[in-house]
Amino acid sequence: MTLRQQTMSSAIRAAAGRQHRSAACWTRRGVMSDSPVPGDPKEAVMDVPDKNQDTPSAIVQARQQAEERLQVSEARCRLLAENASDVIWTMSLDGQITYVSPSVERLRGFTPEEAMRQPLEDILTPPSVAITLDYLSRMAALLQSGRSPERTRNELEYRCKDGSTIWCDVHVLPVFAANGTPVELLGMSRDITALKRAESEAKRSAEFIRKMLQDLPVAIAVASLESDQRILYRNSAFDRLFGWTPQEIPTHEEWFERAYPDEDYRRAVLDRWTAALAQAAAQQGQVTPHEFRVTSRDGQVKDIVIGGTILDDRLICSFVDVSVRKRVEAELVQARDAAETANRALSKANAELQRLAVTDHLTGVWNRSYFEDALAAQIARAVRDGVPVSLLLLDLDCFKAINDTHGHLVGDRILIELPRVIGRHLREVDVLARWGGEEFVILMPHRGAREAMHAAETLRALVAARTFPEVGTVTVSVGVAEYRPHESDDAWIKQADDALYAAKTGGRNRVCLADRDMG
Structure with a gap:
């Protein structure tokens, strides 16, 4: 135990002693002591005497029945703890582990006995140790001021016996005696390693897609299909082609009003585009390219082929300017092929998400x-x-x-x-x-x-x-x-x-x- 931990442990122990010097707590086997807790049948028998059973034998019999119910309750709690897939553990108010459920061996490779003997530095990685010590410090301050410790929830990184680490979602709740005095901490640790890795991969993949789209020669925009209709992303080719700022076209509605200023033509475009989106459901999310006359920010009217792909609640659109080449049928086909190529590039990029990750998520520099x-x-x-x-x-x-x-x-x-x-x-x-x-x-x-x-x-x-x-x-x-x-x-x-x-x-x-x- 480090000096900081020793000092903190002493502070917690002193504060806890002032609050409750003989409170009930779990033993290493997870069995409650004889001190009453809320809902304890023994407490009910002791505090509310039965006026109809005031003979010594009746009192003894009632006490035996209460103790039997208590034993059943304790056995049930122990059975749940020892067979849960999550690791259940308890800690005294001075920072000592008093119980670890058997599932710790499946999760970390250590037996419960080994896990209980480990110092905090052997249980968690340094950043997670710091988070835990911060909570214990706050708990000590609360106890010293006469207040109850708070519950907490953190994602902590645990060390395993084979040298690897795992991530757990950790819930910590204070346990109180019948008089409201805090007596210990109850913790539950759930393995979320796969989820953390998936989240990390998703972030790296999204960054790769963003970088790839940014430099494509084809204009790309990503919009939400939710009710807010936000435009979530546009690449540099899109900005060069149309000139609109993000503030000027934050949603679908603003885009249609500015890109198609003529009301009758805008209504026709909306009808065709709405039908294309509806048809995309029968085309595995692929929106058939359509040609529209789009007005850019400087007032130029351009012939644009617009195609797209629907992925979940996102619409990914490609925009190809065919203004100059429109007179030649072959060039028009080539432009439409370019739009389809862009869509295929997007599909391919989506397949590559899991294996391309090049930047550090915190600093933004290369990883x-x-x-x-x-x-x-x-x-x-x-x-x-x-x-x-x-x-x-x-x-x-x-x-x-x-x-x-x-x-x-x-x-x-x-x-x-x-x-x-x-x-x-x-x-x-x-x-x-x-x-x-x-x-x-x-x-x-x-x-x-x-x-x-x-x-x-x-x-x-x-x-x-x-x-x-x-x-x-x-x-x-x-x-x-x-x-x-x-x-x-x-x-x-x-x-x-x-x-x-x-x-x-x-x-x-x-x-x-x-x-x-x-x-």
């Missing part, structure tokens, strides 16, 4: 997977062409202290802002990625060790001179290593990591060059 591919490509280029390339490994100094002092939201804002500060001073050929946690990595093609050292020192100074809201000044340490022929990517990264370690142990806020590159 580790993308960087590893870029690293392999640069190594191949360096071997083939004999050009230098260097690697910078950059780490925020004392980042844990920032999180502990200011909270993880402030820490996240620093992680978001840092690559923005750095990125403005990198070349287009440089590759900036999040390596993990508070570490970032920069690949610098065509730069040897000395040039990379100079660039790294510039970046270090820029960060040190920057004032971050709520925190003030932060610093970074940087390790630099130049690629050597026939060196593996792992060996190269280790050289930069060793240099980073030297910068850290040398006092932080500095740049260090790999030993083999010095001289």
